[in-house]
Amino acid sequence: xxxxxxxxxxxxxxxxxxxxxxxFQVEDKEFLVLVGPSGCGKTTALRLxxxxxxxxxxxxxxxxxxxxxxxxxxxxxxxxxQSYALYPHLSVYDNMAFGLKLRKTPKGEIxxxxxxxxxILGITELxxxxxxxxxxxxxxxxxxxxxxxxxxxxxxxxxPLSNLDAKLRVQMRAEISKLHQRLQTTFIYVxxxxxxxxxMATRIAVINKGILQQLDTPQVLYDRPSNLFVAGFIGSxxxxxxxxxxxxxxxxxxxxxxxxxxxxxxxxxxxxxxxGGKEIIFGIRPENIHDPEFxxxxxxxEKIAAKVDVTELMGNETLLYLVSGKNTFVGRVDPRxxxxxxxxxQVVFDMDKFHIFDRGTEEVIR
Amino acid sequence: xxxLRIGKNWLYLPLIGMAVFYLxxxxxxxxxxxxxxxxxxxKTMWNLPRGIALDNYIEAYSKLAPSLWNSFSMVIPAxxxxxxxxxxxxxxxxxxxxxxxxxxxxxxLFGMFIPYQSILIPLVQFMKxxxxxxxxxxxxAHIIYGIPITTLTFRNYxxxxxxxxxxxAKIDGADMLGIYRYILLPIxxxxxxxxxxWQFTSAWNDFLFAVVLTGNTDWPITVALNxxxxxxxxxxxxxxxxxxxxxxxxLLVYIFLGRYFLRGLLAGSLKG
Numbered sequence: 204x205x206x207x208x209x210x211x212x213x214x215x216x217x218x219x220x221x222x223x224x225x226x227f228q229v230e231d232k233e234f235l236v237l238v239g240p241s242g243c244g245k246t247t248a249l250r251l252x253x254x255x256x257x258x259x260x261x262x263x264x265x266x267x268x269x270x271x272x273x274x275x276x277x278x279x280x281x282x283x284x285q286s287y288a289l290y291p292h293l294s295v296y297d298n299m300a301f302g303l304k305l306r307k308t309p310k311g312e313i314x315x316x317x318x319x320x321x322x323i324l325g326i327t328e329l330x331x332x333x334x335x336x337x338x339x340x341x342x343x344x345x346x347x348x349x350x351x352x353x354x355x356x357x358x359x360x361x362x363p364l365s366n367l368d369a370k371l372r373v374q375m376r377a378e379i380s381k382l383h384q385r386l387q388t389t390f391i392y393v394x395x396x397x398x399x400x401x402x403m404a405t406r407i408a409v410i411n412k413g414i415l416q417q418l419d420t421p422q423v424l425y426d427r428p429s430n431l432f433v434a435g436f437i438g439s440x441x442x443x444x445x446x447x448x449x450x451x452x453x454x455x456x457x458x459x460x461x462x463x464x465x466x467x468x469x470x471x472x473x474x475x476x477x478x479g480g481k482e483i484i485f486g487i488r489p490e491n492i493h494d495p496e497f498x499x500x501x502x503x504x505e506k507i508a509a510k511v512d513v514t515e516l517m518g519n520e521t522l523l524y525l526v527s528g529k530n531t532f533v534g535r536v537d538p539r540x541x542x543x544x545x546x547x548x549q550v551v552f553d554m555d556k557f558h559i560f561d562r563g564t565e566e567v568i569r
Numbered sequence: 570x571x572x573l574r575i576g577k578n579w580l581y582l583p584l585i586g587m588a589v590f591y592l593x594x595x596x597x598x599x600x601x602x603x604x605x606x607x608x609x610x611x612k613t614m615w616n617l618p619r620g621i622a623l624d625n626y627i628e629a630y631s632k633l634a635p636s637l638w639n640s641f642s643m644v645i646p647a648x649x650x651x652x653x654x655x656x657x658x659x660x661x662x663x664x665x666x667x668x669x670x671x672x673x674x675x676x677x678l679f680g681m682f683i684p685y686q687s688i689l690i691p692l693v694q695f696m697k698x699x700x701x702x703x704x705x706x707x708x709x710a711h712i713i714y715g716i717p718i719t720t721l722t723f724r725n726y727x728x729x730x731x732x733x734x735x736x737x738a739k740i741d742g743a744d745m746l747g748i749y750r751y752i753l754l755p756i757x758x759x760x761x762x763x764x765x766x767w768q769f770t771s772a773w774n775d776f777l778f779a780v781v782l783t784g785n786t787d788w789p790i791t792v793a794l795n796x797x798x799x800x801x802x803x804x805x806x807x808x809x810x811x812x813x814x815x816x817x818x819x820l821l822v823y824i825f826l827g828r829y830f831l832r833g834l835l836a837g838s839l840k841g
Contacts, residue, residue: 255736276742288737292755301751302741349741 205266205356205389206231207252212261214247221247223413225261234383234390236404238397240436244413245393246361252391253282253359265357281350282359285366287342289334296330299349320351323385340371347382360392364399376402397437401425409433431565434486434558440522442486443532446562451479458485462528465505468554474569475559483568486558489522492534493551494542503554511546525550602626602810609805629811636793637814640773643704643789647711648768652761654712655719660749662720663727664735674724680717685777693781707782707789711772719764726760727753762829770819790815
């Protein structure tokens, strides 16, 4: 159990900077998820912590110990790899016992820890098998078991679920969350899948192009994204974006996309009053776009004319792919909606739930 | 479908023909080895022996036994040591790269293409100069000449292993030698079989190095067999029995370990 700190960390490969000034703290017993598109540097950030890559600049501490020059084996961490990286010639038992044997742990203690971990993961009956005799999900469990028996201060996971099929992934997701609750240890987990991040994390760090974009709880990340990238990355389907201009209309402020105009409710208008004429990006999530017939009462609605391009019935909801002038966007509406393809319809934007970003800096304006 | 089968059967005909042609010398060795000296004649070369007489083998063995053991005592350490060195080289060149590793690797491989004949004189002079003579010198020559091919085999095998495997071991607490000893060495046993068979066979069959590096007390089997023919009348029956004895170890190695040989060559990866 320990906190982890990245202090102004840089990683460069030659002229290429992979990690730029990473600076944050992971609290003790936290489940922190590093998320971002592939190639964003999230795995490198994890590997720096594991000691598999050298830190170019900055400090990483585990607990109160700077680990920059400490060998991976002495950092008191355990890591679960994407490919599981099980030792193919060793049985499941020996795979899990390997690290303990190298550390000269007494035999009885090894047996106790391996048996216990196997029980937690439900792989007791597999202990004598070789990795090639296991399914993907079972291998995954062994890889996790190998980490558990070490009883490390910090668990590192590098996209551990991406080689599993969709159903198993959902199941393992819940199991890893349960494991975190049970072990009460710091977990740092890398994934490109925002659903994994949202469902498992106590806090999420969104990384893009080697730069930390935002670090906060899943709910805050979803409700109050601090820039255009986070807004677009978190949530599925993604937030809709419309290039637009702010303009004054008497006392009020209007978002003008050329194809349509919406009025910002006066209770939200304060930050935008002095920004008349500013080039912005207007963002609204699909679930905040409604079919007027089924729109919840009491919302600050603004009606927009649009044409239905495609409809996708999901059962509990319907996704509408809409076109308004040169803008295409997605609405997530009540499944009872009677909108059909090619209908010219009116949809309602819930103007309590919009986001406005500076088109130049892509930062949120609020 | 039927036409295809007939076509396939026709294919066997030339194949069988070629196999028979290829095996003819083996046939002559076998039948001549069982003949008495009186039966030896070019005209009756193809005839089967009148009886199965083991005298020739006993005689050949009594003449060749010391050099047979010479061969074993030279070939076994040579094969083991050069395989082991190759696997260490392969490990470093594939997984523990130092600056210039990719530059040095082709240089090591270049050794495979140097013909034995071209280095014969410097080899003998060098061995004399450093005082390693006889079987020890011969073993050393085979060890060094084997390094390129053993290095190539192991390097390519180790390069196919995922880096994460080593990283997992690193985090588990293994250092460089620990990773080699506990992970790569046991995983690469199939490659060891391949390389050992290869090295055993090529060192066993070598004549040229043996004839220049050893004297008549420590001749290996190939040189001894050649010299058994001697001058004047050649007892072909004993000579043939001796040839079979000389070829037997490599044949047996291949017969018993051959399936590992094929498996090792094909089983590049650990996937599955």
